[in-house]
Amino acid sequence: MKISEVSQECGVSADTLRYYERIGLLSPVNRTESGIRDYDEGDLKRVEFVKCMRSAGLPIEVLIEYVGLVAQGDKTAEMRREILVEQRELLLNKIEGLEKVLGILDHKIEVYNQIMLRIEQNFAEKELETEK
Amino acid sequence: MKISEVSQECGVSADTLRYYERIGLLSPVNRTESGIRDYDEGDLKRVEFVKCMRSAGLPIEVLIEYVGLVAQGDKTAEMRREILVEQRELLLNKIEGLEKVLGILDHKIEVYNQIMLRIEQNFAEKELETEK
DNA sequence: GTACAAGCTGGAGTTCACTCCAAGTCAAGG
DNA sequence: CCTTGACTTGGAGTGAACTCCAGCTTGTAC
Numbered sequence: 001m002k003i004s005e006v007s008q009e010c011g012v013s014a015d016t017l018r019y020y021e022r023i024g025l026l027s028p029v030n031r032t033e034s035g036i037r038d039y040d041e042g043d044l045k046r047v048e049f050v051k052c053m054r055s056a057g058l059p060i061e062v063l064i065e066y067v068g069l070v071a072q073g074d075k076t077a078e079m080r081r082e083i084l085v086e087q088r089e090l091l092l093n094k095i096e097g098l099e100k101v102l103g104i105l106d107h108k109i110e111v112y113n114q115i116m117l118r119i120e121q122n123f124a125e126k127e128l129e130t131e132k
Numbered sequence: 133m134k135i136s137e138v139s140q141e142c143g144v145s146a147d148t149l150r151y152y153e154r155i156g157l158l159s160p161v162n163r164t165e166s167g168i169r170d171y172d173e174g175d176l177k178r179v180e181f182v183k184c185m186r187s188a189g190l191p192i193e194v195l196i197e198y199v200g201l202v203a204q205g206d207k208t209a210e211m212r213r214e215i216l217v218e219q220r221e222l223l224l225n226k227i228e229g230l231e232k233v234l235g236i237l238d239h240k241i242e243v244y245n246q247i248m249l250r251i252e253q254n255f256a257e258k259e260l261e262t263e264k
Numbered sequence: 265g266t267a268c269a270a271g272c273t274g275g276a277g278t279t280c281a282c283t284c285c286a287a288g289t290c291a292a293g294g
Numbered sequence: 295c296c297t298t299g300a301c302t303t304g305g306a307g308t309g310a311a312c313t314c315c316a317g318c319t320t321g322t323a324c
Contacts, residue, residue, distance in 0.1 A: 002300085002301080003301075018302090034301090036300090037301085037302090
């Protein structure tokens with residue numbers, strides 16, 4: 001599978017895929033003899049994982065550390081778990097913060113709805129007055 | 133109230149407060165005759181609002197548009213409501229996305245927990261073997 | 265009244281995460 | 295074979311949102 005196909009499949013630009021590899025966020029991908037990247041299923045999965053975690057705002061640095069630990073094998077499992085637990089906690093806090101803001105927005109919208117209603121009523125009253 | 137106090141109170145740096153004012157995200161604050169900013173309750177509220185919306189990732193550009201409309205008075209109420217509704221929708225989508233990722237993280241952590249458990253068991257078994 | 269902390273301005277610098285570019289190599293169709 | 299489009303690299307550029315700085319003025323404590 002070549003880079004353009006992975007890009008299409010995963011919704012990640014080819015530039016970004018190369019960038020991720022360069023900074024060590026994706027382990028080096030196999031190449032054809034002429035040097036063109038040839039992604040396999042495992043690569044696909046790793047790309048999807050990174051994409052998913054990035055979509056939740058996990059910093060690239062943390063993910064680099066994580067994939068570095070994966071590369072070091074089983075003995076780093078505990079450290080990886082700790083990273084995941086920490087990021088989970090941060091994500092939960094973030095979601096809770098966003099939900100609060102969502103509530104505030106909902107409230108503000110409700111207030112605007114009331115205002116719009118009153119303006120409409122005012123308008124209707126004026127219509128009536130004009131008819132008199 | 134001077135800038136350092138507002139900064140303290142709202143958890144927004146003085147630099148950021150000046151920056152927000154410069155780009156029109158906060159309406160110009162009253163000054164003492166010598167030119168030093170003197171924030172009033174209304175300013176405080178506006179700062180809190182901006183801080184709150186920014187914390188949820190609403191883009192500065194959108195907020196500038198919004199506060200611009202507020203400055204234009206009642207006739208822009210409907211437009212403001214539309215902005216809020218749109219941003220509410222975006223925020224909701226974002227939260228839903230984050231919740232999905234949270235679920236994935238939870239699942240991954242659970243898998244790691246199983247692994248850690250197995251490693252511990254292995255360890256215990258080896259201990260037993262050594263005792264034999 | 266003299267330090268010195270805090271305020272001001274315009275502009276430059278920083279960080280994060282890409283994104284684009286130039287210049288060269290490679291592969292498939294006609 | 296030759297064109298055309300996709301791939302390669304290293305490095306430069308971008309955009310969002312601050313953050314810092316130099317050089318100046320102002321307010322406060324002793």
